[in-house]
Amino acid sequence: SGAVGLLCPTNLTDITPAVQLLAPHRLVIVVEAPVYYRTSLRDAVYNIELRPLIYNASVSDRFVGSNPGVVAVWSATPHLTLTGVITRFLPGPYVSQSFVAHGFGFYSSSITYRF
Numbered sequence: 001s002g003a004v005g006l007l008c009p010t011n012l013t014d015i016t017p018a019v020q021l022l023a024p025h026r027l028v029i030v031v032e033a034p035v036y037y038r039t040s041l042r043d044a045v046y047n048i049e050l051r052p053l054i055y056n057a058s059v060s061d062r063f064v065g066s067n068p069g070v071v072a073v074w075s076a077t078p079h080l081t082l083t084g085v086i087t088r089f090l091p092g093p094y095v096s097q098s099f100v101a102h103g104f105g106f107y108s109s110s111i112t113y114r115f
Contacts, residue, residue, distance in 0.1 A: 007053070008046040012064070013037045026075040036064035038094060045094070054098045063092035065103075081112040 018032035038045060044055035045064055054064075069087030076082060088105040095101060 007036060007064075008048050008050055010046045010050060011039050011043040012045060013039050028073045030071040030073075031069075032071070033066055033068040035066045036092075037062040038064060054095050054100070056094060056097055059094050059096065061093040064094050065092040065100075066090045079114050081114075082109070083112070084109045 014034045014036045016032055016034040018030055021029040021031075023029060036045075041060055041062065044052035047053040067087055067089050069085060072084045074082045084107070086105070086107040089100060089103050091098075091100050091103050
């Protein structure tokens with residue numbers, strides 16, 4: 001589910017428009033905005049551990065929400081890569097009565113060294 005990977009693809013269909021920019025000095029910036037829909041109206045939405053994240057039988061809407069975000073990847077050297085992500089989940093009607101009803105944002109960073 002997008003480069004950020006908040007939701008598991010089980011019972012989820014997404015459309016992810018994205019733009020990848022190749023900047024100077026081995027910097028790649030990706031701007032994406034996945035839009036999520038439930039494949040089956042009779043099933044839950046799952047997290048990446050395949051556990052039901054949200055199940056709301058009273059809502060028959062397919063739209064789960066969208067998750068715009070920015071990913072920056074800098075290959076500082078052939079062995080060292082730094083990655084940063086910032087994103088915000090914008091909830092749809094299906095999650096309106098759940099713990100993510102107001103959405104949420106997060107950021108992360110990582111350093112990868114390859115031998």
